Amino acid sequence: MSELPGNILREATERLPKIDFDFGLGRFEIAGESYPENVIDAYGSILDALREYVETRPASCRLDIRLTYFNSASAKALMVILQRFDDIAAQGGDVKLTWYYDAEDENMLELGEDFGENLTSAEMQLQEEPN
Amino acid sequence: VLLQVEIAGLRQGKFRLRLTTRRVVKAEMVPRKCLSMLAKSVLNMRDNLQNQGVVFAYCGYINETILTGLGEALRRKLSHDEPDVTKLRSAFSVFVEQMQNIIRHSSEMIEADTPDVEPLRYGMLSIGKSGDDYFVISGNKVARTAAPQLREHLEEIHAMDLAAIKKAYRKQLLADDDRLSMGAGIGFLEVARRASRAIEFDFEELEDGSTFFAFKVTV
Numbered sequence: 001m002s003e004l005p006g007n008i009l010r011e012a013t014e015r016l017p018k019i020d021f022d023f024g025l026g027r028f029e030i031a032g033e034s035y036p037e038n039v040i041d042a043y044g045s046i047l048d049a050l051r052e053y054v055e056t057r058p059a060s061c062r063l064d065i066r067l068t069y070f071n072s073a074s075a076k077a078l079m080v081i082l083q084r085f086d087d088i089a090a091q092g093g094d095v096k097l098t099w100y101y102d103a104e105d106e107n108m109l110e111l112g113e114d115f116g117e118n119l120t121s122a123e124m125q126l127q128e129e130p131n
Numbered sequence: 132v133l134l135q136v137e138i139a140g141l142r143q144g145k146f147r148l149r150l151t152t153r154r155v156v157k158a159e160m161v162p163r164k165c166l167s168m169l170a171k172s173v174l175n176m177r178d179n180l181q182n183q184g185v186v187f188a189y190c191g192y193i194n195e196t197i198l199t200g201l202g203e204a205l206r207r208k209l210s211h212d213e214p215d216v217t218k219l220r221s222a223f224s225v226f227v228e229q230m231q232n233i234i235r236h237s238s239e240m241i242e243a244d245t246p247d248v249e250p251l252r253y254g255m256l257s258i259g260k261s262g263d264d265y266f267v268i269s270g271n272k273v274a275r276t277a278a279p280q281l282r283e284h285l286e287e288i289h290a291m292d293l294a295a296i297k298k299a300y301r302k303q304l305l306a307d308d309d310r311l312s313m314g315a316g317i318g319f320l321e322v323a324r325r326a327s328r329a330i331e332f333d334f335e336e337l338e339d340g341s342t343f344f345a346f347k348v349t350v
Binding site (some may be wrong): 037071102106 | 195
């Protein structure tokens with residue numbers, strides 16, 4: 001079995017969300033806004049770590065997405081992140097994905113539906129957050 | 132004119148007084164006159180923009196740092212004015228996509244001396260309010276060879292209804308699987324799904340061999 005990647009903890013900045021990936025506990029969170037200057041710099045290493053994580057065939061994990069805004073380049077990165085969790089679900093892992101959206105923002109709900117529909121094995125819960 | 136006044140002053144025996152007065156006045160009048168024209172012309176420009184409902188207008192070289200700064204100011208202005216959160220975020224989103232479109236694709240650019248520093252790209256962008264809607268207008272030069280493909284892409288999106296735009300967006304999320312692109316392909320769909328009216332675009336071939344691309348999105 002492959003080794004777990006090192007945990008990733010990045011505090012939110014003006015254009016980047018908080019990233020809290022605890023591979024040991026199998027708990028993952030992305031929260032805030034995402035419109036990085038360079039999406040590869042922002043998400044490249046995170047995607048690499050997730051790829052390694054999938055290879056460890058985790059039994060269970062959960063990802064909470066609490067984004068209020070992301071640009072189109074981040075949308076692609078987000079989809080790839082979700083696909084890795086979808087891979088874990090396809091391997092038989094117990095994957096809990098939750099997309100929190102602001103009750104006042106219709107677009108975020110719709111985007112959550114779109115991302116969820118693109119998954120084949122995992123299911124994404126859409127959770128309204130009161131303002 | 133001044134000479135005539137001075138002669139008139141001489142005839143009236145008030146030469147010294149007049150001359151002194153005129154000289155002083157003349158010294159003040161010249162810069163004042165220039166200033167008043169400057170103010171008028173700048174005010175004209177401002178009024179033209181304001182009459183069109185423009186909240187922000189930028190024309191010049193831009194990079195990501197400028198996007199951060201303008202974005203922050205725009206966000207504060209929108210948060211102050213706009214109670215509809217969906218509309219506020221859509222306006223901000225369209226602003227970011229159009230700014231980044233200029234930053235990635237304007238053909239008018241100044242390369243940095245070192246490769247790790249982003250180039251400056253020239254473009255214009257304004258955001259304003261018309262009734263309950265916000266509009267974001269951008270304009271930048273693109274390579275003439277790139278224009279036909281861009282037009283075709285926008286015409287395709289223009290012909291779609293919202294359901295088709297969302298479907299195309301979902302499909303584009305999955306395109307090129309693992310590769311992260313700089314938003315190519317999905318940016319215009321992002322803008323179109325947030326638009327409250329059909330996207331507007333136009334092209335003009337320029338003498339310098341490039342093509343000017345104008346794009347207007349209303350949310």
